Amino acid sequence: MDKIKQTIMDKIKQTIKEYYNTEVVTEWERLLHHPVEYAITCRYIDRYIEPNTKVLDIGGGPGRYSLYLAEKGCDVTLIDLSDVNIAFAKERADEQHLLLNTICGDACVADSLVCDQYDHILLMGPLYHLPDEADRIKAINAAINLLKKGGLLFSAFISSYAAVWDFLVRIPENILDPEQEKYYALMSKDLDFSGISFTQSYCIRPQGVNKFMEQFPLDKLHLVGCESILALRNRELLQEPPEVLQKWIDFAVELCERESLLSMSHHFLHIGRKINENA
Numbered sequence: 508m509d510k511i512k513q514t515i516m517d518k519i520k521q522t523i524k525e526y527y528n529t530e531v532v533t534e535w536e537r538l539l540h541h542p543v544e545y546a547i548t549c550r551y552i553d554r555y556i557e558p559n560t561k562v563l564d565i566g567g568g569p570g571r572y573s574l575y576l577a578e579k580g581c582d583v584t585l586i587d588l589s590d591v592n593i594a595f596a597k598e599r600a601d602e603q604h605l606l607l608n609t610i611c612g613d614a615c616v617a618d619s620l621v622c623d624q625y626d627h628i629l630l631m632g633p634l635y636h637l638p639d640e641a642d643r644i645k646a647i648n649a650a651i652n653l654l655k656k657g658g659l660l661f662s663a664f665i666s667s668y669a670a671v672w673d674f675l676v677r678i679p680e681n682i683l684d685p686e687q688e689k690y691y692a693l694m695s696k697d698l699d700f701s702g703i704s705f706t707q708s709y710c711i712r713p714q715g716v717n718k719f720m721e722q723f724p725l726d727k728l729h730l731v732g733c734e735s736i737l738a739l740r741n742r743e744l745l746q747e748p749p750e751v752l753q754k755w756i757d758f759a760v761e762l763c764e765r766e767s768l769l770s771m772s773h774h775f776l777h778i779g780r781k782i783n784e785n786a
Contacts, residue, residue, distance in 0.1 A: 516642065519707045520588060520613065523636050526706045527568065527589035535569040535595065541741060544733045544774055546756045547763055548631075549575065551731060551778060555659055556581065556627050563625040565650055566614045566632035570596025570607065577605040584608040584625075586617055588633075615645045618652040628654050631663035631776070638701040638709050647723055656783040660725060661776060663733075667693045667700045667710040669773040672738055713769035716777055725779030732772030735759030739771070 527534060538545040552572070556562060558580030564573040569592045573585040577600060587593050590611045600607035612620040614633035628650045637643045650660055666672075670690040674681040681687050693700050693710075700710040711719070716730055737744060737759050744752050762768055769775065 512639075516639070519636075519638070523706050524588050524590075527587075528591040531569050531589070531591045531595045534592070535571065535599075538571055540745070541734075542745070542752065543735065543737045543741060543756055543759060545571075547731065547733050547735060547760055548572070548776060550760055551729065551776065552576070552661070553579075555778070560626040561623065562627050562629065563617075563621070563623075563650075563653060564629045564631075565617050565646075566636075567596070567629060568592050568632055570599060572629055572631065573607055574599055574603065574605060577607050578603065582606075582608075584610065584621060584623075586610045586612050586614065586620060588613055615642055615649060617646070618649040621653060623653070624655045625653055625658060626655055627659045627661070629661045631661055634662060635665040635709050636706060638707055643709070643719075644722070647720075651723060651725070651781060654781045656781055658781050659728070660779050660781065662720065662779070664716055664775045664777070665708070665710045666770070666773055666775060667698065667712050668770055669710060670700075670704065672771075672773060676739055676742065711775075713766075713772075713775060716775050720777050720779060723779070724782040726782055727777065727779050729764055729776070729778040730766075730769070731776040731778070732763045732765075732769045733774040733776050734772040735763035736768055736771055738773050 556576060561582045562576050564583060564585045566587055567573045567585045568587060570585050573583050573596060577583045585596055585607060593609045593611045597607060597609050610620050630646065630650050633646050634643050637646060654660055671694050697712060699712055699715060717727065720727065737755060744755060
C-alpha cells in the first residue's frame with residue numbers, strides 16, 4: 508500500500524478508535540433508544556443462528572449483539588478496534604456470567620487475528636467507517652476467509668439518506684443551514700456519502716448494497732431495512748405501551764424487505780450465505 512494512503516488510513520482508524528473509546532456508554536445504550544432496529548435485526552439473527560454455534564462479531568462495539576448471542580448459547584468471539592469497547596463488553600459478560608472471547612483489532616485484518624472457522628459472522632459496524640472501497644472489500648474478504656462454507660455473513664450499512672431523516676425528525680430547521688447542504692444533496696442527487704459525520708463515515712444508497720455485495724462468493728438471502736417503515740416515528744413509539752410497540756414491530760417485519768420501502772430505513776442488513784466454491 509502507498510505510504511501516504513496508509514498514513515491517512517491509520518489516522519482515520521485512530522480517530523474512530525478515540526471516538527468509540529469516549530462514547531462506549533452512548534453506543535451501548537443506542538439500541539435501547541432504537542428498539543425497532545434492534546428487534547428486526549434480532550429476528551433475523553434468531554432465524555438463522557442457533558445455540559452451540561461459533562459466531563464471530565467483527566466490529567461489534569461494546570458487545571450488544573455478542574452478549575445477546577452468548578446468552579442464547581453461542582460460542583462468541585468479539586473483535587473491535589476500541590479497547591474500551593472490548594473491556595466494557597467483557598465486564599458485561601462477566602456480570603451476566605457469560606463466556607465471551609474478546610480481541611482488540613482491525614476488521615480489515617480480522618483473518619490475521621484469529622485462525623478458527625466460524626458458523627456465522629457479524630460485520631455490523633466496520634463497513635460504515637471505511638471510506639475507501641478497497642478497505643470495505645478487504646474487511647468483507649477477511650470475514651469470508653473466516654467463515655465456514657454454507658455459513659452466513661451479516662453485513663450492515665448506513666443509508667446515505669439517514670442524516671436527512673434524522674434532521675427531519677429532530678431538527679427540521681437544519682435545512683436552512685448551508686453547512687448541512689451536503690446531506691440534502693445526497694438525497695436530491697441520489698449519491699453515496701464518504702466523509703466526516705459523527706466520525707469518518709461511509710453511507711450507501713439502498714440500491715447500492717446488492718450491487719456492491721454481488722462481487723463476493725455469497726448467495727444473497729435477504730436485504731433488510733432495519734427500521735422498516737418506522738424510522739420517522741421511533742421517538743413516538745417509545746412512548747407507547749409495550750403491546751402497541753410490539754404490534755408495530757411485527758408489522759414492520761412484514762415490510763422490511765420490500766424494495767420500494769428500503770429508502771425509509773437508516774440501516775440496511777445484507778445476509779449472505781458463503782458459497783461452496785468446490786461443490
